[in-house]
Amino acid sequence: xxxxxxxxxxxxxxxxxxxxxxxxxxxxxxxxxxxxxxxxxxxxxxxxxxxxxxxxxxxxxxxxxxxxxxxxxxxxxxxxxxxxxxxxxxxx
Numbered sequence: 001x002x003x004x005x006x007x008x009x010x011x012x013x014x015x016x017x018x019x020x021x022x023x024x025x026x027x028x029x030x031x032x033x034x035x036x037x038x039x040x041x042x043x044x045x046x047x048x049x050x051x052x053x054x055x056x057x058x059x060x061x062x063x064x065x066x067x068x069x070x071x072x073x074x075x076x077x078x079x080x081x082x083x084x085x086x087x088x089x090x091x092x
Contacts, residue, residue, distance in 0.1 A: 001025075001055060003062040022053050022062050030085055031078045044070065046085055 006019045027045040033054070035041045043055045044065065052070040055062055075082040075089075083089070 001060070001062060005053070005062060005064050007051070007064040020047075020051070022047065022051075022064075024055055024062070027053070028085070030074060031081050033073075044074065 002021060002023045002025075004019060004021050006017050008015045008017050010016070022045075024043070024045055027047045030044045030046055030052075032040040033042040033044060041057055043057065044052060045054065046052050052065045052067055053062055054065050054070075071082070071086065074085075
């Protein structure tokens with residue numbers, strides 16, 4: 001699936017909008033997000049440029065993820081995938 005999405009980053013304390021094409025066929029799938037019944041409800045992807053986005057299985061929409069929240073969720077729920085995509089981390 002493809003969609004053109006806009007997201008905002010802060011550059012030198014100023015918001016900058018970025019409009020990019022996101023494509024599930026070209027991005028790398030990190031993992032699924034399952035509901036309490038074990039059914040996949042979202043798929044999390046990462047682009048070659050490192051932007052995390054997700055595909056909502058029920059609403060069939062691509063959306064930009066909150067980058068910090070998505071990485072935290074992956075780290076808590078899929079630690080091996082976190083290491084695979086974001087690198088090794090120091091033990092606590």
